[in-house]
Amino acid sequence: MEFKEARWTRRQTLAAGAIAAFAAALAPRLALATEADVAGELKKLYGDKSFAEGRIKLDIPQIAENGLVVPLNIDVESPMTEADHVKAVHVFADGNPLPQVLTYQFTPESGKASASTRIRLAQTQNVICVAEMSDGKLFTAKANVKVTIGGCGG
């Protein structure tokens, strides 16, 4: 039987080092939320109800250079009358330390179910928006945002 020497060549050592450094850079410094956490939050809010696509216009940049300040605009199509209006809007981020981002409560006096703010995104991830109508119908929209510099921790 032939024994091979188990020592790495210089090239292999360098490659392994580079891979380790790359993995370390990728590993999150914080415990971050996952898609399952977002699903869990939705289940807490709405149980097993189903969500339809559409009616929500989720306006967020596809590429955010600075994760500390990402402009977010939500627009939900609705006549906003007493009988038919948007009651609540929730926004989640599946790669932030906490899955929740915000909740809006609208009334017919809002006139328009539309609002803008600025949010923090820790890494490249999905932003999920859910709208609850006055008749109980649920709508959802999702956008993937590529984040160049993360906006959490420090």
Next chain:
Amino acid sequence: MTTKAQPRVRVPAQAKAGEIIEIKSLISHEMESGQRKDAEGKQIPRKILNTFQASFDGKPFFTASWFPSISANPYQSFFFKATRSGEFKFTWRDDDGSIAEHVAKLTVA
């Protein structure tokens, strides 16, 4: 380090009956997320504005619950359907229980 929460609100003073007006608000606040560590590696406790509410003549018409994912110096824009003259009140509630307020009058012609 704490800055005093200074609200700024841009709201039209006049509107036509039935007009949907846009209201823009900005408040200075660091929105400490509770995720950061200080120089000694100790966790900095969370201190954010957790609720923003807009009311007209005492009746809330728009409420925002904010989580630590809201950027520092939170900006919020939203809409209101003007039907009559009255007074807006905008409130921001801090984790420490303090409240910042801003009042504005609206005249509907």
